[in-house]
Amino acid sequence: MKTLNIGxxxxxxxxxxxxxxxxxxxxxLQQKTNCEFRIxxxxxxxxxSPRCVRVSKDVLxxxxxxxxxDPEIDxxxxxxxxxxxxxxxxxxxxxxxKDVITxxxxxxxxxxxxxxxxxxxxxxxxxxxxxxxGGIPIIKTLRQNLFAxxxxxxxxxxxxxxxxxxxxxxxxxxxxxxALAQAKREGIAEADASLDTQGLDSRHKIVILAxxxxxxxxxxxxxxxxxxxxxxxxxLRYAREFGYTIKLLAIAKSFKEGTGGVYxxxxxxxxxxxxxxxxxxxxxxSLKGDVVGELFFYGKGxxxxxxxxxxxxxxxxxxxxPGYQATRLPVKKAKLKIKKIDELEKSYYxxxxxxxxxxxxxxxxxxxxxxxxxxxxxxQKERKEKEIVPIVMMTHYAxxxxxxxxxxxxxxLPIVKEKLAIxxxx
Amino acid sequence: MKTLNIGxxxxxxxxxxxxxxxxxxxxxLQQKTNCEFRIxxxxxxxxxSPRCVRVSKDVLxxxxxxxxxDPEIDxxxxxxxxxxxxxxxxxxxxxxxKDVITxxxxxxxxxxxxxxxxxxxxxxxxxxxxxxxGGIPIIKTLRQNLFAxxxxxxxxxxxxxxxxxxxxxxxxxxxxxxALAQAKREGIAEADASLDTQGLDSRHKIVILAxxxxxxxxxxxxxxxxxxxxxxxxxLRYAREFGYTIKLLAIAKSFKEGTGGVYxxxxxxxxxxxxxxxxxxxxxxSLKGDVVGELFFYGKGxxxxxxxxxxxxxxxxxxxxPGYQATRLPVKKAKLKIKKIDELEKSYYxxxxxxxxxxxxxxxxxxxxxxxxxxxxxxQKERKEKEIVPIVMMTHYAxxxxxxxxxxxxxxLPIVKEKLAIxxxx
Numbered sequence: 001m002k003t004l005n006i007g008x009x010x011x012x013x014x015x016x017x018x019x020x021x022x023x024x025x026x027x028x029l030q031q032k033t034n035c036e037f038r039i040x041x042x043x044x045x046x047x048x049s050p051r052c053v054r055v056s057k058d059v060l061x062x063x064x065x066x067x068x069x070d071p072e073i074d075x076x077x078x079x080x081x082x083x084x085x086x087x088x089x090x091x092x093x094x095x096x097x098k099d100v101i102t103x104x105x106x107x108x109x110x111x112x113x114x115x116x117x118x119x120x121x122x123x124x125x126x127x128x129x130x131x132x133x134g135g136i137p138i139i140k141t142l143r144q145n146l147f148a149x150x151x152x153x154x155x156x157x158x159x160x161x162x163x164x165x166x167x168x169x170x171x172x173x174x175x176x177x178x179a180l181a182q183a184k185r186e187g188i189a190e191a192d193a194s195l196d197t198q199g200l201d202s203r204h205k206i207v208i209l210a211x212x213x214x215x216x217x218x219x220x221x222x223x224x225x226x227x228x229x230x231x232x233x234x235x236l237r238y239a240r241e242f243g244y245t246i247k248l249l250a251i252a253k254s255f256k257e258g259t260g261g262v263y264x265x266x267x268x269x270x271x272x273x274x275x276x277x278x279x280x281x282x283x284x285x286s287l288k289g290d291v292v293g294e295l296f297f298y299g300k301g302x303x304x305x306x307x308x309x310x311x312x313x314x315x316x317x318x319x320x321x322p323g324y325q326a327t328r329l330p331v332k333k334a335k336l337k338i339k340k341i342d343e344l345e346k347s348y349y350x351x352x353x354x355x356x357x358x359x360x361x362x363x364x365x366x367x368x369x370x371x372x373x374x375x376x377x378x379x380q381k382e383r384k385e386k387e388i389v390p391i392v393m394m395t396h397y398a399x400x401x402x403x404x405x406x407x408x409x410x411x412x413l414p415i416v417k418e419k420l421a422i423x424x425x426x
Numbered sequence: 427m428k429t430l431n432i433g434x435x436x437x438x439x440x441x442x443x444x445x446x447x448x449x450x451x452x453x454x455l456q457q458k459t460n461c462e463f464r465i466x467x468x469x470x471x472x473x474x475s476p477r478c479v480r481v482s483k484d485v486l487x488x489x490x491x492x493x494x495x496d497p498e499i500d501x502x503x504x505x506x507x508x509x510x511x512x513x514x515x516x517x518x519x520x521x522x523x524k525d526v527i528t529x530x531x532x533x534x535x536x537x538x539x540x541x542x543x544x545x546x547x548x549x550x551x552x553x554x555x556x557x558x559x560g561g562i563p564i565i566k567t568l569r570q571n572l573f574a575x576x577x578x579x580x581x582x583x584x585x586x587x588x589x590x591x592x593x594x595x596x597x598x599x600x601x602x603x604x605a606l607a608q609a610k611r612e613g614i615a616e617a618d619a620s621l622d623t624q625g626l627d628s629r630h631k632i633v634i635l636a637x638x639x640x641x642x643x644x645x646x647x648x649x650x651x652x653x654x655x656x657x658x659x660x661x662l663r664y665a666r667e668f669g670y671t672i673k674l675l676a677i678a679k680s681f682k683e684g685t686g687g688v689y690x691x692x693x694x695x696x697x698x699x700x701x702x703x704x705x706x707x708x709x710x711x712s713l714k715g716d717v718v719g720e721l722f723f724y725g726k727g728x729x730x731x732x733x734x735x736x737x738x739x740x741x742x743x744x745x746x747x748p749g750y751q752a753t754r755l756p757v758k759k760a761k762l763k764i765k766k767i768d769e770l771e772k773s774y775y776x777x778x779x780x781x782x783x784x785x786x787x788x789x790x791x792x793x794x795x796x797x798x799x800x801x802x803x804x805x806q807k808e809r810k811e812k813e814i815v816p817i818v819m820m821t822h823y824a825x826x827x828x829x830x831x832x833x834x835x836x837x838x839l840p841i842v843k844e845k846l847a848i849x850x851x852x
Contacts, residue, residue: 021574021717031758032573129571135718137571145555145563145571147458147742148447148735274724277703284722291447292561292735296724298700309574309718316573321747332457 002035004319007067007098009089010079011044011051011060014103014130017308018077020053022315029312033319041067052304068092075318077311078102087111094122101314103130103307109204113217127314132205133158133283135306136299137313142212149289151213153253155425158205160281160301161189161196162228162248166266167279170236170245176229188281198227199248199264206250210262213252216336218262224341225264230420235351238379238392239422242349244268245276246422261339267425268349274298342401346423347376350403352391352410353418356384360415361391367413371406373398388417394424428461430745433493433524435515436505437470437477437486440529440556443734444503446479448741455738459745467493478730494518501744503737504528513537520548527740529556529733535630539643553740558631559584559709561732562725563739568638575715577639579679581851584631586707586727587615587622588654588674592692593705596662596671602655614707624653625674625690632676636688639678642762644688650767651690656846661777664805664818665848668775670694671702672848687765693851694775700724768827772849773802776829778817778836779844782810786841787817793839797832799824814843820850 006022008015022029022037030036039059047060067073068089076093078100080086086107093100095118102108108115108131119126129139133156142151157163161183168179180197183189195201203225210218228248239246247269253261269276274296278284283301288294300306354360365375374396382389395403403421410416432448434441448455448463456462465485473486493499494515502519504526506512512533519526521544528534534541534557545552555565559582568577583589587609594605606623609615621627629651636644654674665672673695679687695702700722704710709727714720726732780786791801805818821829829847836842 025574028576029574135715135721137567140566140571141563144742144746145566145739146735147455148451148738150454274700274703277700289561289735291731291738293726293729293732294724295561296722298720298722298724300719303719305717306719309572309715312574312717313571316570320570 001030002319004035004037004075004315005040005073006037006315007040007070007073007076008042008079009044009064009067009076010081011042011047012079013304014307014311015042015044015077015079016051016053017304018079018311019051019055021305021308021312023053025312029316033316035319037315040073041070043067064089068096071096073098075099075101075315078104079311080104081106083107083110087115090115090126091118094118094124094126097122097124099125099127099318101127101130101311103128103311105131105201105204105208109207109220112208112211125318127317128208129314130307130310132208133285133299134301134303135309136283136285136297136301137310138209138285138297139212140313140317141297142209146289146292149291151252151254152288152290154209154213154251154285154287155275156206156209156250156285157247157275157278157283158250158285158301159196159199159202159248160283161193162199162202163278163283164188164281165197166228166231166236166246166248169231169233170240171279173233175233176231197229199225202248202250202264206252206262206264209250210252210260214254214260214334214336216260216334218336218338222338223262223264226266228266231266231422232420234390235349235420235422238351239268239349240271241379242268242394243271244349244424245271247275247278249275249425255339258335259337259339261344263341265423267423269425342404344400344423345397346400347397348395348403349422349424350393350395350407351420352416353388354391355415355417356387356389357415363413364391364410364416367409368395368406371402371409373402373406427456428745430461430463430501430741431466431499432463432501432503432741433466433496433499434468434503434505435470435490435493436507437468437473438505439730440733440737441468441470441503441505442477442479443730444505444737445477445481447731447734447738449479451738455742459742461745463741466499467496469493490515494522497522499524501525501527501741504530505737506530507532509533509536513541516541516552517544520544520550520552523548523550525551525553525744527553527556527737527744529554529737531557531627531630531634535633535646538634538637551744553743554634555740556733556736558634559711559725560727560729561735562709562711562723562727563736564635564711564723565638566739566743567723568635572715572718575717577678577680578714578716580635580639580677580711580713581701582632582635582676582711583673583701583704583709584676584711584727585622585625585628585674586709587619588625588628589704589709590614590707591623592654592657592662592672592674595657595659596666597705599659601659602657623655625651628674628676628690632678632688632690635676636678636686640680640686640760640762642686642760644762644764648764649688649690652692654692657692657848658846660816661775661846661848664777665694665775667805668694668820669697670775670850671697673701673704675701675851681765684761685763685765687770689767691849693849695851768830770826770849771823772826773823774821774829775848775850776819776821776833777846778842779814780817781841781843782813782815783841789839789841790817790836793835794821794832797828797835799828799832
């Protein structure tokens with residue numbers, strides 16, 4: 001029987017979950033692999049607060065170097081989050097010839113290039129199934145299971161908090177703020193949820209996926225992102241009338257050879273698409289491979305146990321394919337040109353709030369027309385002369401650049417008080 | 427650069443697809459693995475008909491032993507289907523110390539136990555991603571990606587033909603026969619589609635999945651199956667009124683320790699469940715792991731390229747984890763008691779066709795009541811005295827055995843002309 005000696009850095013919710021799973025499943029995991037998974041040390045700043053699982057005091061330490069410098073430890077699980085000192089710990093572990101498992105999406109998104117280079121030099125692995133979409137095994141799917149395929153496009157709901165907020169708005173006829181407050185009460189959103197609702201968390205996740213999809217180094221800063229704070233209940237209602245719902249999407253798309261698009265934005269999705277059926281704090285990914293065709297994955301994107309499931313699956317991976325596998329991540333990267341958001345061509349949902357007076361629609365339509373943006377349909381329900389009412393339109397395919405130019409022009413009209421454009425995904 | 431020498435047995439649609447993918451993706455696959463995938467020989471009874479891909483004449487042979495006896499060949503891909511002589515070829519390949527990749531679900535379902543025993547003795551692998559749900563990487567997910575999890579339940583739409591037929595009935599207001607005829611015209615159903623519509627193909631697939639889920643030997647004969655031939659358009663309509671749709675499901679479920687249920691039957695599924703949204707010839711799997719929670723997978727279950735994608739992914743697996751991996755399938759099997767269908771407790775949709783005369787409902791209800799089957803709601807729309815009309819009811823939770831006993835009794839009533847009970851899945 002082999003033994004895999006594990007050092008765990010970070011004994012918070014996820015860390016406790018990993019320990020709990022390894023303890024409760026000791027026999028099954030051993031039987032599956034003929035290997036004992038032994039937690040040799042757990043480092044945390046706080047080693048006295050009670051956790052959901054009991055561990056021997058000998059295992060707990062405040063000194064992370066008891067893990068990093070221990071030659072007996074084979075694999076380090078990093079679960080403290082954030083960039084520093086997580087980055088230093090990971091580098092240290094790799095250089096001391098330990099494999100690393102991490103759930104740290106921010107770290108990989110911002111510093112991944114350097115970390116994977118050091119891993120390759122050290123002939124050690126960084127495994128990161130838990131960093132994107134928690135329990136959905138999308139990393140292994142992209143790295144291994146879809147070996148034959150080039151991924152042509154991937155659209156995902158990768159932030160559970162935003163999806164919960166949009167779902168609650170739709171289900172309960174709430175505005176954004178009410179739904180967010182509920183998410184905070186239920187512990188789904190943190191006190192400061194801006195990373196989630198502004199799309200920054202989704203951006204971290206899509207850059208990790210996009211690097212696998214394109215086998216390229218992609219800079220986080222090159223990824224356009226936009227959040228959901230400006231979406232109103234009425235947008236969800238109008239979308240539904242047109243047969244759509246609104247979801248915060250993370251998108252990676254292959255264009256012609258050597259060009260890819262990576263974006264985060266809220267989008268209208270047809271109610272016929274499975275992504276539109278994803279409610280609450282769930283995650284989902286819809287992708288298209290050039291051989292396998294369409295695939296869709298759905299599951300829990302966060303939480304103690306789904307994340308622990310991903311971390312423990314990575315431990316299984318290390319035992320199954322021991323040693324450094326040059327095959328896992330090709331070291332030679334492809335060159336990728338990132339297509340800027342304003343080079344896109346899409347159809348749009350546009351909502352204006354404007355003073356209801358003769359000529360307002362004509363003025364808006366004229367500006368759109370001048371930019372070559374053609375209107376497919378218009379809805380203007382409430383008519384209250386001289387008051388501010390919503391005007392909603394769906395455009396035909398148009399250039400993003402033209403739409404933005406038109407919107408900027410329309411914004412100058414004194415009768416227009418507010419505007420919001422949402423891209424429509426086919 | 428390593429070389430993996432491949433012998434392909436069966437140069438039909440899937441075989442041509444595999445050759446096509448290996449040829450078109452030669453460079454990418456080589457770069458990903460630092461290995462050349464070389465097709466050394468292709469055996470088929472017919473080596474003269476044109477295929478979608480061109481191969482050198484030197485590679486083609488009618489003599490399968492040019493593959494099985496060639497010591498240079500590392501892996502044999504078996505794509506001829508059926509039990510004999512596929513079984514003999516696979517055994518021969520394993521004994522000659524070649525890994526085997528197969529898409530042959532009937533072979534694995536019926537002879538898997540013996541084949542996997544021989545593979546273990548030969549320290550060689552049988553990889554079979556393509557045997558279940560084509561492009562959905564469910565085998566790797568169960569064998570590897572969900573390493574931490576015990577699967578508590580899995581329900582799948584694993585037969586595209588049946589799902590296509592049910593979808594067309596619903597969409598076009600067709601009866602079963604019309605929808606099946608259309609499936610045949612579109613090449614989705616074979617001339618004899620009975621393996622699909624009677625649930626036998628689903629049964630082959632669920633026994634393969636259930637053996638992985640329970641890590642147990644399960645006999646094909648122990649699996650209850652029921653097809654969709656008796657489902658009428660009106661059943662789909664009534665189901666919709668109650669908020670359900672009807673799908674042919676393959677189910678594996680863990681009951682208390684050591685007991686599992688494995689079944690194939692059509693079932694009513696709530697329209698809120700993602701499985702209800704699966705239309706046309708697609709496949710989908712909904713599963714629940716004790717750690718990861720709920721997961722859902724969707725994709726193409728058949729077809730040249732999705733199946734080739736799975737076969738080629740298995741080639742990648744062989745290169746990534748070369749040699750015999752005792753960890754892949756635990757050799758020591760668990761004991762599993764299979765729960766018989768009549769031990770189940772479920773709620774039921776029941777449709778009778780009965781002569782509309784006073785007392786008919788009372789007579790039916792009396793018999794159900796005597797068996798302890800309690801009726802939740804009844805719909806009887808058409809009222810044409812003395813004529814045959816449908817009576818539809820939804821029961822509360824009841825024992826399968828009691829329901830079947832009641833139905834047998836009701837069948838004896840001269841006023842009842844037809845009866846159909848469909849289980850409701852929660």
